[in-house]
Amino acid sequence: MRVLPETITRMRKRRGMTQAELARAVGVSQAYIARLENGTLDPKLSVVNRILDVLEGSTLTCADVMSTNLVVADARDSALEVVRDMLRNGFSQIPVLRAGKIVGMVTERDVVRNITRDLEQMSVQAIMETVSPPLVDERTKIEEVIALLDTFQAVLVHRGGRLVGIVARSDIMRALALD
Secondary structure: OOOOHHHHHHHHHHOOOOHHHHHHHHOOOHHHHHHHHHOOOOOOHHHHHHHHHHHHHOOOEHHHHOEOOOOOEEOOOEHHHHHHHHHHHOOOEEEEEEOOEEEEEEEHHHHHHOOOOOHHHOEHHHHOEOOOOOEEEOOOEHHHHHHHOOOOOEEEEEEOOEEEEEEEHHHHHHHHHHO
């Protein structure tokens, strides 16, 4: 198996490690890692295997895979305007807030179920799922989130109580494809 230098760089950065931290964990110098990542060094297979063991041994967290370009709706917003936001941004669901608190999620399924109604005259609260998606800390391990995605469309992510991201099934798939 050939591992490209940019793959090691991407994996290291995804794990939030510096070159020095990776070098310490592997037992080589920081300069060695820098040369490896620059493509100016042809490492021994045993060193590459140690690097991969360190990088793959680090478990992904929500912060590693979440989408951070959040679009949220206020519960009083027009359902039709929220549908337009979903289409404009290519989202299949949008969190719904009331007074800054998460009260639910509006999904494509909710829109389709209400397609015969006048969405322009309805609030998003009238058509949204009443079950709020789970809210997890950004350091939550992906394995825990995957279990939640069996039941929920998405998982919302917070940092210090502030909403900072969302993890959907597509985010997990994207993370797998990039590894």
